[in-house]
Amino acid sequence: MTLMRSLSRFPQYLPPLLALSLLIAGCGSEKSTPEAESAAADSLIHLPAASLVSGEVQVEALRAQPLADTVIVNGQIQPKPLNLAHVSTRVSGTIQGVRAVIGDHVSKGQILATLYSPEFSAAEGDYLLAHERAESVSGDASEFMKVAQSARQRLELLGAGAEDLNRLDRTHEAIPYLPLRSPISGVVTEVEAGIGRQVPGGTDLFGIVNLREVWAVVDAYERDLGRLHVGQPAVLSTTAFPSLGFRGRVVSLEGTIKETTRTLDVRLEVGNPGLKLRPGMFVSARIATGATRNALVIDEAAIQSQGDSKVVYVALTDSTFVVRPVEVRSLGGNRAEILTGVRAGERVATRGGFLLKSQASKSQLGEE
Numbered sequence: 001m002t003l004m005r006s007l008s009r010f011p012q013y014l015p016p017l018l019a020l021s022l023l024i025a026g027c028g029s030e031k032s033t034p035e036a037e038s039a040a041a042d043s044l045i046h047l048p049a050a051s052l053v054s055g056e057v058q059v060e061a062l063r064a065q066p067l068a069d070t071v072i073v074n075g076q077i078q079p080k081p082l083n084l085a086h087v088s089t090r091v092s093g094t095i096q097g098v099r100a101v102i103g104d105h106v107s108k109g110q111i112l113a114t115l116y117s118p119e120f121s122a123a124e125g126d127y128l129l130a131h132e133r134a135e136s137v138s139g140d141a142s143e144f145m146k147v148a149q150s151a152r153q154r155l156e157l158l159g160a161g162a163e164d165l166n167r168l169d170r171t172h173e174a175i176p177y178l179p180l181r182s183p184i185s186g187v188v189t190e191v192e193a194g195i196g197r198q199v200p201g202g203t204d205l206f207g208i209v210n211l212r213e214v215w216a217v218v219d220a221y222e223r224d225l226g227r228l229h230v231g232q233p234a235v236l237s238t239t240a241f242p243s244l245g246f247r248g249r250v251v252s253l254e255g256t257i258k259e260t261t262r263t264l265d266v267r268l269e270v271g272n273p274g275l276k277l278r279p280g281m282f283v284s285a286r287i288a289t290g291a292t293r294n295a296l297v298i299d300e301a302a303i304q305s306q307g308d309s310k311v312v313y314v315a316l317t318d319s320t321f322v323v324r325p326v327e328v329r330s331l332g333g334n335r336a337e338i339l340t341g342v343r344a345g346e347r348v349a350t351r352g353g354f355l356l357k358s359q360a361s362k363s364q365l366g367e368e
Contacts, residue, residue: 045313045321045360057352059315060298064344067295067337070286071227072329073266075218077281079209080269085184087206090159093117095197096177100206104188109163112206113193114177120158124174127151132172186210187275211275216248216283219263227289228253234268234287237332238277246270246277250287286332296338302350303328303336304357312338313356315347321356 047057093115100112130151134144152165161181168175180193190207199205216236220228228250236246248270255265268285270277277283303310303326310328313321326341342348349356 043323044316045323045356047319047321047356047359056355058350059318059347060302060350061347062296062298062338062342062344064294065297066292067297067331069227069289069291069293071220071224071289072284072286073218073220073224074282074284075216075266077270077277077279077283078215078217079211079279080213080215083184083186083210083213085182085186085208085210086190086204087112087180087182087208088204089115089180089199089201090157091115091117091119091178092200093120093178093198095193095195095199095205098191098193098195100182100188100191102188102191106182106186106188106208108182108185109161110182111179112182112188113180115180115199116177117158120155120160120178121174121176123151123154123158124160124168127155128168128172128174131169180205182206182208184208184210209279211272211277211279214270214272214277214279216268216270216285218266218268218283218285219258219261220253220266222257222262222264225253225264227291228266228287232287232289234270234285236268236270236277236283236285238281238283240281241276244276246272246283248285296342296344297331297335298338298348299350300330300334300336302348302353304353306357312342313349313353314342315349321349323360 094117095113096116097114098112099114100106100110106112127148130144130148134141134148137144155165155168159178159180160175161179163181164175164179186208187210188206189209191205192203193205216234230250230253232250234248234250236248237244238246248268250266251269252267253264257264266287268287298312302312304312306323306325309325311323311325314324315321324341327339328336329339330336
């Protein structure tokens with residue numbers, strides 16, 4: 001009232017001020033238009049009755065259920081150092097034959113190459129001579145036996161195996177070439193031998209690895225280290241053999257946290273039936289912590305891709321759905337855990353996601 005009395009003294013300003021008040025009121029009414037109120041309705045999907053009757057879309061209410069707690073880690077397969085072996089010469093000589101190449105599966109004691117060595121041949125002759133004299137002497141042969149035993153030990157030091165020495169004892173004939181045998185069963189990974197190559201003593205010629213049991217060295221994030229300890233079981237999977245699970249266990253959490261990734265190298269010991277796991281192969285491992293927790297678990301068929309995001313379709317009514325972005329974690333076996341985006345009790349389409357996705361696309365095209 002005081003303002004109106006003041007304005008009545010200056011009637012020439014009253015019309016402009018009334019017009020300005022109406023303009024401000026009009027601007028405020030534009031912000032509350034139905035456009036904002038219908039924003040939620042724009043993402044709604046309405047299914048035709050025929051789709052519901054045919055059962056193309058099935059809905060399931062999400063319920064929290066106990067889930068074994070696991071830590072998912074990724075890494076690479078490595079050979080166990082104790083399962084590696086090198087075959088080298090103990091005496092100089094010339095390679096006369098090569099019987100194995102890279103990739104060959106060899107057995108313990110199998111001949112990989114043969115070597116002509118004058119030093120080995122001389123020691124072999126000494127042993128045969130001493131052995132012959134020990135057997136032919138009519139009196140005390142103890143001295144000759146000591147000489148024969150010394151010559152035998154020298155042959156062992158030069159690389160002769162038990163098979164070679166037994167053959168000498170049985171046939172009393174010299175072996176023309178020194179056999180180089182594999183000390184373990186495994187796969188040949190390195191070959192430096194070539195026919196005619198002259199090699200000094202101590203030359204590495206073959207590398208062999210036994211892959212019956214391997215290591216998986218995986219990266220565990222710092223936040224998960226409190227849930228891990230030695231002895232926990234793990235199941236590994238690979239892209240090469242997606243239907244197979246390889247069982248292992250945690251054997252080491254030692255080392256230093258990597259500054260760039262904030263991860264620790266965790267070593268798993270893994271059985272390798274069929275020798276399918278190869279060094280350098282990428283693997284994903286699920287380490288069971290032994291604890292359980294409640295989680296929302298759903299069939300992976302309910303999850304659809306929308307750009308770079310994962311979404312599910314939440315039922316508001318029997319025929320009305322809304323798209324809901326979610327964060328999920330695969331559990332294997334066509335199951336997934338929903339981490340964020342929906343709550344227990346909400347109904348989600350577990351079948352017919354592709355139909356709902358198509359219906360949503362049609363609605364968007366119709367609006368455009």
